[in-house]
Amino acid sequence: MIPFGDPSASYQAHKSEIDQAIKRVLDSGWYVLGTEVDAFEEEFASFHGKNFHAVGVANGTDAIALCLRGLGLETGDEVITTSHTAVATVAGIEQAGCTPVFADIDPNTRCIAPDSIKEILGGNTRAIMPVHIYGQPAETGRILEIAQAYNLAVVEDCSQAHGAEINGQKVGTFADISAYSCYPTKNLGGTGDGGVILCRSKEFAEKIKSLRQYGWNEARESIIPGFNSRLDELQAAILRVKLHHLANDNAKRRAIALRYNQAFQDLPITLPALNENELHAMHLYVIEHDRRNELMEHLRSHQIGASLHYPLAVHQHAAYAKRIRGGENLPVTDRFYQRNLTLPMFPELSAEKVDKIISAVTNFLY
Numbered sequence: 001m002i003p004f005g006d007p008s009a010s011y012q013a014h015k016s017e018i019d020q021a022i023k024r025v026l027d028s029g030w031y032v033l034g035t036e037v038d039a040f041e042e043e044f045a046s047f048h049g050k051n052f053h054a055v056g057v058a059n060g061t062d063a064i065a066l067c068l069r070g071l072g073l074e075t076g077d078e079v080i081t082t083s084h085t086a087v088a089t090v091a092g093i094e095q096a097g098c099t100p101v102f103a104d105i106d107p108n109t110r111c112i113a114p115d116s117i118k119e120i121l122g123g124n125t126r127a128i129m130p131v132h133i134y135g136q137p138a139e140t141g142r143i144l145e146i147a148q149a150y151n152l153a154v155v156e157d158c159s160q161a162h163g164a165e166i167n168g169q170k171v172g173t174f175a176d177i178s179a180y181s182c183y184p185t186k187n188l189g190g191t192g193d194g195g196v197i198l199c200r201s202k203e204f205a206e207k208i209k210s211l212r213q214y215g216w217n218e219a220r221e222s223i224i225p226g227f228n229s230r231l232d233e234l235q236a237a238i239l240r241v242k243l244h245h246l247a248n249d250n251a252k253r254r255a256i257a258l259r260y261n262q263a264f265q266d267l268p269i270t271l272p273a274l275n276e277n278e279l280h281a282m283h284l285y286v287i288e289h290d291r292r293n294e295l296m297e298h299l300r301s302h303q304i305g306a307s308l309h310y311p312l313a314v315h316q317h318a319a320y321a322k323r324i325r326g327g328e329n330l331p332v333t334d335r336f337y338q339r340n341l342t343l344p345m346f347p348e349l350s351a352e353k354v355d356k357i358i359s360a361v362t363n364f365l366y
């Protein structure tokens with residue numbers, strides 16, 4: 001079966017550098033929050049431009065919760081996001097004690113629709129959390145305008161969009177604070193859990209560094225109630241290697257997406273947008289089709305691991321159904337979830353396999 005993503009191919013592609021990094025950490029005898037984490041934080045911050053700060057944390061869900069806690073949001077404060085995301089986005093908002101609210105998505109970007117944000121604003125709204133879903137940048141310009149007009153914070157969930165850009169500016173640098181997952185399947189993925197927060201303010205970074213370790217100050221006195229959300233040295237060392245190759249790996253993903261889009265352009269399916277002014281990170285390549293279950297079965301019978309991202313929108317999960325404001329009125333999201341289908345996408349996917357996938361999709365639809 002051709003998988004839809006392949007973390008082991010990523011390891012094999014960068015094996016000698018990763019093996020050296022692992023050995024370096026094991027030999028050092030220091031395994032959590034050390035020089036590798038410091039170096040990763042510096043390199044991740046400068047990858048995004050001058051004057052940014054990064055803080056490594058245990059996973060992307062914690063990164064979201066820590067951003068909101070760091071901003072001082074409190075119980076009952078509402079954060080507007082989308083139901084079309086990994087459950088983790090919403091779990092992170094609730095972990096911080098905040099209340100998620102759902103806006104609908106735009107059918108072209110599949111990211112939060114700015115007009116829908118305006119419709120769902122309420123008296124307790126404190127923040128907007130756009131998710132750059134599948135690596136497609138959300139409409140950050142309009143989102144920031146709304147945030148400014150209503151005095152709201154913006155936290156970008158960049159977990160699927162490491163290295164994506166709008167007009168040459170990387171996602172994660174539009175808002176003052178952004179959260180990333182470095183789970184193994186991500187474009188910037190380790191071999192275990194990991195996450196990172198990017199921000200502009202040194203003071204905010206210091207606050208997150210304290211919050212990630214029991215609210216400690218330098219004397220290890222807890223000055224605020226905190227978490228345990230530390231990044232380990234092995235993950236940091238591996239992420240440093242992966243960061244070095246990220247732009248190139250993303251370019252390989254985009255080249256595959258371009259081949260798919262060109263091959264499918266005359267077929268009756270909805271394709272991901274590849275806009276000229278944007279660099280799509282192409283974390284996942286997701287098409288839409290009315291008979292997607294049949295198409296998925298057809299592809300699987302040809303050993304192609306077509307998959308669903310996700311089988312359910314967050315408001316359709318038992319844990320969230322009927323209790324999140326906005327969840328009852330998401331027509332674009334609901335339609336998308338009847339039609340979405342993920343095709344294989346990872347930098348190491350060979351040209352022959354891409355040909356095989358293109359033929360199988362084309363044979364089904366012609």
Ligand SMILES: Cc1ncc(COP(=O)(O)O)c(C=O)c1O
Nearest residue numbers: 059060061086088089159181183
């Ligand atoms: C959009 C999005 N947000 C947040 C997360 C949370 O990341 P993690 O699994 O590292 O907690 C993920 C990853 O699953 C994600 O895809």
